[in-house]
Amino acid sequence: MQTRYSNPCSETKGPEMFYGYCHNSRRMRMMDYPDYVSNLQQGYSNMYQNPSSGLQQMVDMATSSGTATETKHKHHGCGCHEENDCSCNCCIRCADTVQYAYCGETRKIAITFDNDSRRERQVNVQVGGFLTDSGQQLPWKASITDTQFTLPPCGEKTVMITVSIDCGQSNPDGSTNPNNPTGVAVANRVGTSIDSCKVGYLKVQADGCLIRPLVVAVAVLPDHCGAHKVGCLCGCC
Numbered sequence: 001m002q003t004r005y006s007n008p009c010s011e012t013k014g015p016e017m018f019y020g021y022c023h024n025s026r027r028m029r030m031m032d033y034p035d036y037v038s039n040l041q042q043g044y045s046n047m048y049q050n051p052s053s054g055l056q057q058m059v060d061m062a063t064s065s066g067t068a069t070e071t072k073h074k075h076h077g078c079g080c081h082e083e084n085d086c087s088c089n090c091c092i093r094c095a096d097t098v099q100y101a102y103c104g105e106t107r108k109i110a111i112t113f114d115n116d117s118r119r120e121r122q123v124n125v126q127v128g129g130f131l132t133d134s135g136q137q138l139p140w141k142a143s144i145t146d147t148q149f150t151l152p153p154c155g156e157k158t159v160m161i162t163v164s165i166d167c168g169q170s171n172p173d174g175s176t177n178p179n180n181p182t183g184v185a186v187a188n189r190v191g192t193s194i195d196s197c198k199v200g201y202l203k204v205q206a207d208g209c210l211i212r213p214l215v216v217a218v219a220v221l222p223d224h225c226g227a228h229k230v231g232c233l234c235g236c237c
Contacts, residue, residue, distance in 0.1 A: 087196040088225035093133055095201065095217035102221055103167035103193050109216060112158045113209050115151035123208040124148050127161065130200035138200045139166050165220055167192045193223040
């Protein structure tokens with residue numbers, strides 16, 4: 001007895017909630033659950049019976065998926081915005097821990113020092129200034145809750161590093177920001193955004209515990225990165 005799911009790529013009356021590869025049309029499309037499972041089983045069957053055919057289907061799938069993505073980007077809404085945004089990509093090098101933040105935020109980074117020996121340790125902690133990967137100074141401020149403490153045998157101590165992200169009104173060399181030549185602080189400009197991700201590196205030296213400095217990376221993102229987008233549904237403008 002033939003069922004309405006006998007043709008894996010036929011139109012069905014069930015809700016099409018799954019996006020998958022259709023072996024009949026050789027393209028990606030929306031499917032209901034039975035249709036999706038049937039095509040998935042067909043793909044595994046083809047892969048075992050004829051590996052070269054299965055490889056070709058994977059190529060077709062990638063090509064179809066890429067074309068669909070490209071079309072979506074071209075015809076999304078009115079076409080007013082670029083979908084591919086590299087400004088949110090952060091290049092982070094040689095860091096022990098990473099914290100993401102936005103301009104104007106204050107972030108707290110917890111670091112736990114663990115004494116895995118049976119001897120008491122006296123620890124002195126120092127934090128430097130933030131530098132870029134090329135060594136340029138950044139106007140971000142860092143402070144630590146405890147600079148000196150004693151670690152008991154097999155004990156631990158957690159300290160908090162507080163980082164204030166100032167993307168602000170003046171440059172590290174003291175010159176004024178060209179967007180605010182007067183230098184007068186304006187309340188709603190304290191957390192001025194940046195055009196692309198900026199990464200600063202902070203070295204934490206812990207004499208009596210660490211052999212080398214601990215490198216903390218703070219990656220500051222532009223305001224639009226990770227933002228929840230809401231369409232105004234005003235039609236093409």
